[in-house]
Amino acid sequence: MSQSSDSIPSALHRPLTLSAIALALLVSLPELLLINLELWATVAGAVWAFGGLIHFGEPGYIAAAIVLGLPALWASTQTVRLALQAEDTPNT
Template identity: 35%
Template sequence: MSQTAPSPSPHLPAAGSRAIHPKTRFLAFLTAIGAIILITSEIWLAAVAALWAAGGVFGFGMTGDIILIALIIPPALWGTWMTVKLAIAAELDPENAD
């Protein structure tokens, strides 16, 4: 009766088992792109909804709408940039490799 010895490290495959290949950079970028699209679409939908709602409730006119755009778009751009940066960094981190 043959048994495989347990792996000395939880990160290494046991003797006799197939090695698990880490995620390639291409697959990591595809995963990051999926997360980026999902999260940034929510950011921009919230920004557009806030502009629409504030414009409808307060009825500012063109000048008020431009001021609202100037207040809401920079945080949305920052959130988009941080989402892109953090998603790519997280997917390329070797500790997150599957």
């Protein structure tokens, strides 16, 4: 059974404004910094350890940073997206 959009009160429909995004980021900033700092510190440690273990040289460090950095960049963006979604969703 689905509800029509007419039965939802208009107070639940908020326009997405720049101030709303800024407020959500400000509220979520400590959590975002903590989680993403842990993520990037782990990636940096993995690149450093992997490069030291294999003795690549500079091109190997760059390649390892790209291989490990791209998934970390994706994870960081997903963290921000989920944090903003949690701030926007009521009762979470």
